[in-house]
Amino acid sequence: MDGLRGIFLKRVYEPYDESDGCRILVDRLWPRGISKGNARLSLWLKEVAPSPELRKWFCHKPELFDEFRCRYLDELRTSDVHIQAVRQIMILSEQGQVTILYGAKDPVHNHAIVLFEELQRITQIPKT
Template identity: 40%
Template structure:
């Protein structure tokens, strides 16, 4: 099992496995057929409030990650995280995000949680 994070703007690669969009909003300028997204679990993404708070620059990445992990304890989000974890047990999974800096985004939080499975 390999779980990786890639930008949705990058072309698909043969070893991507299941491609999971982990953004709440569809990325600008990307046609749905060109993105090759297999799953889009919107309930797994940070809340609109948390996303806006983080993008406004009101807190550190560490605080954002902590708040996002707390949101992932919600039953719906936890169930979706378990689903992606199960996909990863069966094969490769690529988490897709439009974030300009995936290393300091919710996608890296998900990657860490999935790698720790």
């Protein structure tokens, strides 16, 4: 489980831990093979996931990941819906620990990694 300033990242299939704090699923689609009870979510924040068009274009192909990252970052930084969802995660992280959950099998080439990096970038920007 990776973490930064009270925000952690892990697959939704990993066991629940009390230290997870607020558990936020950031996938647009419900992960296969896991019940809502076993997921033990605090929030399902579909709005922060890539748009359906971008998700379908990427189709979890590692060779498309660099371009996917650029396109998803653009969504996160310019789409009002995405901006609000990112703000919601940041507000929750100020109240306590947050664990961002994703269902992708590939732990390197997925949207949650990009989101996590963007949250890390935001937390490093000096507040004025």
